[in-house]
Amino acid sequence: MSPLLAVSLLFKALAIPLLARIAWTDFKTQKISNRDVLLLFCLGVGSLQLMSVQAGSWWDMGLSAIAGLLLFVVLFPLWALRKLGAGDVKLMAVMPFVIGGSGLAAFSIMLLLFALATAAVMKYPFLLPEGAFRVYIQHLDRKGVVPFGVPISAAAICAIAFQIYAILMAATSSGALQQLI
Template sequence: MSLLLAASLLLKALAIPLLVRVAWLDFTVQRISNRDVLLLLCLGLGSLQLSSVAVGSWWDMGLSALAGLVLFVGLFPFWTLRKVGAGDVKLMAVTPLLVGGSGLVVFSLLLLVFALVTALLVKSPFLLPAGAFRIYVQHLDRKGVVPFGVPISAAAICTVAFEIAYSLNALILSR
């Protein structure tokens, strides 16, 4: 593994605690700050830049940028209709740059699973064990708010962790 690919993986690993922060803040106060989204954007762009230089192909970066643009344009009308929060739209637009073009399929499948679980828990809080947590989720349901940043972050964390594990496994097997 080249030094550039190692630095790329390090930038992706640094995004994991930030994604945990985004998920926690979206769950507790239903806010995703622009600062966190911009930091994720910088980490994602840096990681893609390093891996593109190391591999010698800009395909992954172009695919990620196109996916981010499509997601932003596709979700923007839902924000104007107040169906999705602005932070969720921005986070979804930045996430393809973080996971890379090669991780988009894994991210999409994980996002589908985590979004379904989140919707199920918000709509059926009786499935949850703790009374206080159940009351909180019922409060979210009454307000009509679903913290969509939580499944986005969870899917991104799992995708990034999978990419790091796959790269490290390839390194170990190549020796």
């Protein structure tokens, strides 16, 4: 495994706890800070640049830029109509940089599954066990707020974990990881 690939995987691994923090703060406060989104963007772009240099192709970087811009343009009117929060729009626009163009299909499928699960929990909170979590979900339902940063972050964490696993398995099977150790 080359040092560029190792540092790229490190950047992806550092994005996981940041995504968990974003999900937690969005769940508790319904806010996603610009600082966290900007840091996530920097980690994603850094990882993509290292992978592009390693591969010798900038296709993934270009695809991520186009997808990020497209997501921002499509989701911005939903923010203007107050159907989606500004933090959610910015977080979704950054996701193609974090995931990379090649992982967007898997991310989209996982996002759909997590969004459906979130909608089900918000729609039917009485199915949850008794306790503070259920009361909080009912409170969010009454306010008409859905912390969409939670399913976005969960889907991104799963997609990143899958990418790291796939790269490490490929490096292990080729013997490149053994040479590094």
